[in-house]
Amino acid sequence: MGRQRARPDPGAVTRRELATGRRRIASGLLLLLAAAGWSVAAYYLWQTSVPDLHLPHVAAGDVLAPGTLRTARRVDRLLRIDTLLSQLVLLAAFAVYARYGARLTRESAAGRIGTGMLLAMLGFGVAWLAQLPFGLVALWWERSHHLSRVGYFTWIVGSWSTLGGTFLFICAAILIVMAVARFLPGSWWLVGAPLFAALALLQAFAQPYITPSLHPLADPALRADANTLAKADGLPPIPVFVQDVHLETTAPNAEAMGLASSRRIVLWDTFLGGRFDRRQLRVVLAHELGHLARDHILREVGWYALFAFPEAYLIAYATRRRGGMFEPTAVPLALLVFVGMQLAVQPVHSLISRHLEAEADWIAIETTRDPVGARSLFVRLAATSAVDPSPPTWDYVLYEGHPTIAQRIAMVEAWSARQRAGALRRSREAVSGRSRQARSARLPGAVVG
Amino acid sequence: MSGHPVRLRLNDDLRRMRLAVFFRLILAIPHYLWYWAWTALALVATILNWVSTLILGRPPRPLFRFLAAYTRYTVHFHAYLFLIGDEYPGFTGRNGRSPVDVEIAEPTRQGRLGVFFRLALAVPAFLVASALAGPSTNAVTRASPYLTSVGVAGGVLVTVAFLGWFSSLVRGRMPEGMRNLGAYVLLYVAQLDAYLFLLTDRYPDAAPAPGAISLSTAGNPVSLVNEAEARRSRLTVLFRVLLALPHLVWSALWGVAAIAAAFASWAAALLTGRVPRPLHEFVERFVRYQVHVQAFLYLLANPFPGFSGRVESYPVDLPPIPREVQRRPATAVRIVLAYPALLLSGALNWLLMTCAVLLWFVGLTLGRAPESLQRAGCFALRYWAQTLAYTLLLTDRYPYSGPWAGNEPVPIPAQ
Numbered sequence: 001m002g003r004q005r006a007r008p009d010p011g012a013v014t015r016r017e018l019a020t021g022r023r024r025i026a027s028g029l030l031l032l033l034a035a036a037g038w039s040v041a042a043y044y045l046w047q048t049s050v051p052d053l054h055l056p057h058v059a060a061g062d063v064l065a066p067g068t069l070r071t072a073r074r075v076d077r078l079l080r081i082d083t084l085l086s087q088l089v090l091l092a093a094f095a096v097y098a099r100y101g102a103r104l105t106r107e108s109a110a111g112r113i114g115t116g117m118l119l120a121m122l123g124f125g126v127a128w129l130a131q132l133p134f135g136l137v138a139l140w141w142e143r144s145h146h147l148s149r150v151g152y153f154t155w156i157v158g159s160w161s162t163l164g165g166t167f168l169f170i171c172a173a174i175l176i177v178m179a180v181a182r183f184l185p186g187s188w189w190l191v192g193a194p195l196f197a198a199l200a201l202l203q204a205f206a207q208p209y210i211t212p213s214l215h216p217l218a219d220p221a222l223r224a225d226a227n228t229l230a231k232a233d234g235l236p237p238i239p240v241f242v243q244d245v246h247l248e249t250t251a252p253n254a255e256a257m258g259l260a261s262s263r264r265i266v267l268w269d270t271f272l273g274g275r276f277d278r279r280q281l282r283v284v285l286a287h288e289l290g291h292l293a294r295d296h297i298l299r300e301v302g303w304y305a306l307f308a309f310p311e312a313y314l315i316a317y318a319t320r321r322r323g324g325m326f327e328p329t330a331v332p333l334a335l336l337v338f339v340g341m342q343l344a345v346q347p348v349h350s351l352i353s354r355h356l357e358a359e360a361d362w363i364a365i366e367t368t369r370d371p372v373g374a375r376s377l378f379v380r381l382a383a384t385s386a387v388d389p390s391p392p393t394w395d396y397v398l399y400e401g402h403p404t405i406a407q408r409i410a411m412v413e414a415w416s417a418r419q420r421a422g423a424l425r426r427s428r429e430a431v432s433g434r435s436r437q438a439r440s441a442r443l444p445g446a447v448v449g
Numbered sequence: 450m451s452g453h454p455v456r457l458r459l460n461d462d463l464r465r466m467r468l469a470v471f472f473r474l475i476l477a478i479p480h481y482l483w484y485w486a487w488t489a490l491a492l493v494a495t496i497l498n499w500v501s502t503l504i505l506g507r508p509p510r511p512l513f514r515f516l517a518a519y520t521r522y523t524v525h526f527h528a529y530l531f532l533i534g535d536e537y538p539g540f541t542g543r544n545g546r547s548p549v550d551v552e553i554a555e556p557t558r559q560g561r562l563g564v565f566f567r568l569a570l571a572v573p574a575f576l577v578a579s580a581l582a583g584p585s586t587n588a589v590t591r592a593s594p595y596l597t598s599v600g601v602a603g604g605v606l607v608t609v610a611f612l613g614w615f616s617s618l619v620r621g622r623m624p625e626g627m628r629n630l631g632a633y634v635l636l637y638v639a640q641l642d643a644y645l646f647l648l649t650d651r652y653p654d655a656a657p658a659p660g661a662i663s664l665s666t667a668g669n670p671v672s673l674v675n676e677a678e679a680r681r682s683r684l685t686v687l688f689r690v691l692l693a694l695p696h697l698v699w700s701a702l703w704g705v706a707a708i709a710a711a712f713a714s715w716a717a718a719l720l721t722g723r724v725p726r727p728l729h730e731f732v733e734r735f736v737r738y739q740v741h742v743q744a745f746l747y748l749l750a751n752p753f754p755g756f757s758g759r760v761e762s763y764p765v766d767l768p769p770i771p772r773e774v775q776r777r778p779a780t781a782v783r784i785v786l787a788y789p790a791l792l793l794s795g796a797l798n799w800l801l802m803t804c805a806v807l808l809w810f811v812g813l814t815l816g817r818a819p820e821s822l823q824r825a826g827c828f829a830l831r832y833w834a835q836t837l838a839y840t841l842l843l844t845d846r847y848p849y850s851g852p853w854a855g856n857e858p859v860p861i862p863a864q
Contacts, residue, residue: 107682109741109752109763117695118685118753125688164691171695 038306045302046352048359049294055410056417063389063405064382075145076388079138080395086134087343093130094336097123101332108328113178115328117171123335124170128163135159142249147386150248172199174331181325188325189312196312197305204297207257208264214241217267222281226265229286232367233293240265240285242272251385252276254284256291263292276380279373283364290363296356303352311341346398353401361408362415371416378408454554454649455520457636459856461548463625465535465617473532473614480526483540491519495646502647503565507558516646517553518542523642524551524635531610532623533631549632551639559650567647573807574641574653577825580803581634582606606634608796609850612789627793629851633657655804656824657852669846670770671838673740673831675824677750677764679817685753686812692753693746699756700742707735711841715783718775724842729772732841734758737767740834747801748808748818749826765827767834775845783842790836790848797829797850804829828852 060069104122108115139155142148150158176195181188208214217223217240227237245253245268252271258264265288271281291297315325318337322330365374382389382405389405396404403411469476498512508516522542528534528549538547563570583604609631613623640653685692710731714724724732738758744750744765754763779786804826808818835848 104682104684107685107752110755111757114753114755118692121692122684122688125684125691160691164694167688167691167694168698 034309038309041302041306045299045306046355048355048362050359050362051418053411053414053418055407056413058389058406058410058413060389060406063379063409068383069389071145072382072386073388075141075147075386076391076395078141080391080399082134082138082141083399086131089130089134090127091336091340091343093127094123094332094339097126098332098336101126101335102322102329105328112326112328113175116174116178116331119328119331120170120174120335121167123332124163124166127339128159132156132159145386147251148249149246177325177334178328185324185326186316186320189309189316193305193308193312196308197301200301200304201259204257204301205259205262208241208262208266211243211257211266213244214266215244216240217242219272221278222285225278225282226285226289229282229289229367233289233363235289235293238263238265238289238292240267242267242269244269246270252381254288256288256297259297265289265292270384275384276377279370280377280380282368283370283374283377286364286367287360290360290367291356293363294356294359296360299356300352303349307345311338314341350397350399350401354403357402358407358411361403361411365412365415371412374412375409378405378412381405453640453654454557454651455636455640455643456552456554457632457639458550458552459548459629459632460550461534461623461628461856463622463628465532465621465623467618467621469535469537470532470614470617473530476537477526477530480529480538480540484523484526487519487522491516491646494519498647499564499567502559503561506561508556508647510556513556513648517643517648520553520639520642520646520648521547521551524549524639527606527635527638528631531606531631531635532613532617533609533628533635535623549635551636553643553648556648557650559647563650564647567645570652571641571645574644574655576803576807577653577655577800577822578638578641580604580799582638604634605793605796605800606631608793609634612793624850625854626849626851629853630793633852652821654821656821657828669835669849670773670844671831671835671846671848672768673827673834674766674768675749675764675827676766677744677818677823677827679820679823681748681751681808681812681816681818683813683816685751686748686809689746689748689809693742696742696745696754696756700739703735703738707732707841710735714842715780718780718842719777722774722777724772724775726772729770729843733767733770733838733843736770736834736837736841736843739837740765740767740830743801743830743833744827747805747826747830748812749804749823749830751818765830770838770843773844775842779845780842783840783845786847787836787840790832790839790850793850794833794836794848797832801826801829801833 063069064072101119101123104119105115108118110118135155136152139148139150139152143150173196176199177188177192180191180195184191217226223240226240230236230238241264243266249268250270251268252275253268254271255266256263257266265285267281267284271284276284315334315337319325319327319330319334322333324330325334361374365371368374381387387405389409391400391404402408494512494515498508498516501509501512519542521544522538522540525534525538525542525547528547529536529538534548536548544550544552581604609627613627613631616627617623637653637655640649640651643649644651644653710728714728714732717728718724735758737760738754738756741750741754741758741763744763745752745754750763750765752764760766760769804822808822808826811822812818832848832850835844838844839846839848
């Protein structure tokens with residue numbers, strides 16, 4: 001008598017289907033909850049103190065003289081095309097690397113994580129090589145318009161050094177991801193994303209201490225202005241530093257950095273030396289203090305954390321066919337997904353950045369109450385940086401991390417209009433209040449309420 | 450070094466007359482004058498030789514003999530000056546009159562293209578010769594967080610002479626390793642001279658004998674295994690320094706622990722005469738890891754090393770070092786005793802870096818590493834490993850600086 005094949009237990013099949021179904025429902029519910037949580041967090045991060053404004057139209061010709069405007073547009077045109085091409089080439093380089101990069105595992109005698117580090121570093125090395133010509137073109141263009149003073153060799157050496165920093169960072173990132181993926185092959189992203197957010201927080205805190213060429217602002221009047229403006233923002237006195245960049249560039253810039261006790265404002269020395277007057281510099285200080293007053297750096301870390309989860313998940317999903325992130329051969333593909341996502345969400349990042357910068361502008365105008373100084377600052381920035389006051393829409397959407405100069409001036413004018421409207425309303429209220437008092441005084445037995 | 454038409458002959462018994470050593474620089478004054486005068490003539494002769502060889506395809510015999518004698522004289526003179534030999538040299542450069550001598554094979558036909566571009570072709574060899582024989586006034590620190598020796602370590606030859614002077618005065622002998630190291634430098638410079646003077650079209654060979662790398666000779670248990678392939682990945686060569694960054698960071702962190710362990714080893718060795726096994730193995734692994742990283746950084750090997758210093762995990766490797774009894778008096782003053790070796794290691798580091806620079810260019814263009822440079826670099830690395838092992842109490846055998854043991858280089862089998 002032959003052996004009979006065991007028939008599947010219908011009950012077991014049903015139980016399996018039920019378990020799968022339950023898992024799917026649970027996953028769906030978790031996803032919904034996560035999306036809801038994400039949305040709530042994004043909503044609160046998005047909130048700013050900028051009221052609804054009807055921004056008037058400001059023409060580029062109202063900002064810059066025709067000759068200066070032509071120059072600014074010419075400068076910007078090549079730079080934005082160069083940037084776009086550079087990013088396309090970057091994506092192509094990573095795509096090629098994702099296809100062939102795994103072959104480089106033979107160049108490693110290290111273990112899995114060490115090999116993963118090597119592949120990650122080489123990926124960024126290939127990308128650096130691919131983007132090098134575009135960087136040199138941009139440098140040549142900036143030098144020819146006297147915006148940059150950096151020599152070609154110095155630029156390459158500096159870029160090389162920056163690549164070294166990138167290598168160290170990517171090694172740390174790969175170490176974290178692969179170490180976590182070893183124990184949580186399918187769900188490493190759940191642990192990895194918060195870890196990276198924590199690193200971003202640490203980096204934000206440490207930034208003032210690792211930025212080179214900083215020295216305290218010497219001008220006592222400006223320091224006093226900074227303290228006054230900080231007090232108006234409800235901040236303690238914030239140290240103001242100057243970064244020496246005049247040997248590299250003529251463009252002015254400033255930034256707020258740090259968290260909690262490490263908060264700083266950094267002015268490039270290209271702002272000083274009489275290029276900008278005190279009123280304009282007050283607006284700059286007020287703008288940077290506005291970032292600190294509204295915790296923009298912390299919010300940026302928050303946004304980073306929000307995007308880190310879906311990005312890490314996508315990397316985990318994309319690399320599962322290559323064995324997951326504990327396999328070094330998955331690293332080239334992970335790099336492609338990572339870079340691709342960064343480029344894909346760049347418009348969103350630019351939007352968020354513009355949103356925060358607009359709030360900083362608003363706070364600057366509110367605390368300085370100097371629309372003339374603010375307007376003149378923005379006009380001067382456009383002229384000294386050869387910036388197109390109203391760039392093309394595609395460039396604005398993709399790359400502009402600040403409102404355009406035209407928009408910033410429009411905000412100043414909107415603020416002025418609000419002030420005028422407010423003053424008119426107050427004077428009308430004052431007049432009507434006096435009239436009511438007068439009428440009440442003429443009526444016997446009247447009670448003034 | 451074997452198979453090259455310029456070969457070394459050593460007939461030195463290592464004994465040095467203290468009085469002559471003390472006044473060596475002054476005694477050499479007549480030779481300075483004669484050397485510079487002969488050098489001026491040799492330059493003229495070289496130009497004539499260059500023209501003649503371009504026309505005839507081989508150097509004319511009178512010019513060949515003149516320049517060969519000059520080359521030999523240079524070796525005799527510098528061997529005396531730098532304490533590689535002890536007999537006062539003659540002024541004629543005659544063959545067989547000095548304990549340190551070179552034999553130059555008879556001239557052969559030379560390609561005219563190579564003759565025409567001889568000076569340009571010799572540039573890489575110049576760089577190696579500068580690292581070996583060129584004095585430098587830079588204060589050199591062997592860049593590592595756990596070794597803080599600073600010394601004037603110029604060319605290798607100057608350092609050998611500097612240390613050998615003290616040793617010869619005290620002991621009346623030149624240490625064999627340093628004598629052989631000095632002879633290796635003189636031989637390389639002689640080969641370069643012969644190449645430049647068109648006595649041969651064979652490129653100078655920087656490689657010490659193959660046995661030098663494993664070097665369990667002279668009783669030193671610290672050896673190096675060199676199984677590196679010649680192939681180099683151009684991509685990793687281009688980014689080599691940057692790729693080594695994570696290893697340098699890990700090295701620094703591990704180095705802190707290794708120094709602490711070495712200090713504990715020192716205390717234990719003073720008390721018990723031996724380093725405890727766990728400490729020995731921990732420090733040994735660290736030294737091995739350093740060898741792997743240095744080999745990668747200086748392009749002596751191709752693959753990216755691991756982070757654990759595991760034995761047999763890398764083509765340039767450090768075999769296990771046996772745990773031996775350590776003499777207490779030497780252990781007590783180990784860091785002081787190690788200073789000369791650290792100085793010499795710093796000088797050899799210039800050779801290592803020069804080889805690395807040349808390996809970088811060749812690796813990028815040809816995708817391979819010339820064996821000569823790779824082995825020269827491994828030789829320098831081996832000495833550095835021995836010095837580190839000695840300093841960190843893995844062994845109490847003093848590092849051996851010679852590329853070979855005894856009086857003659859080990860012949861290289863034909864390839």
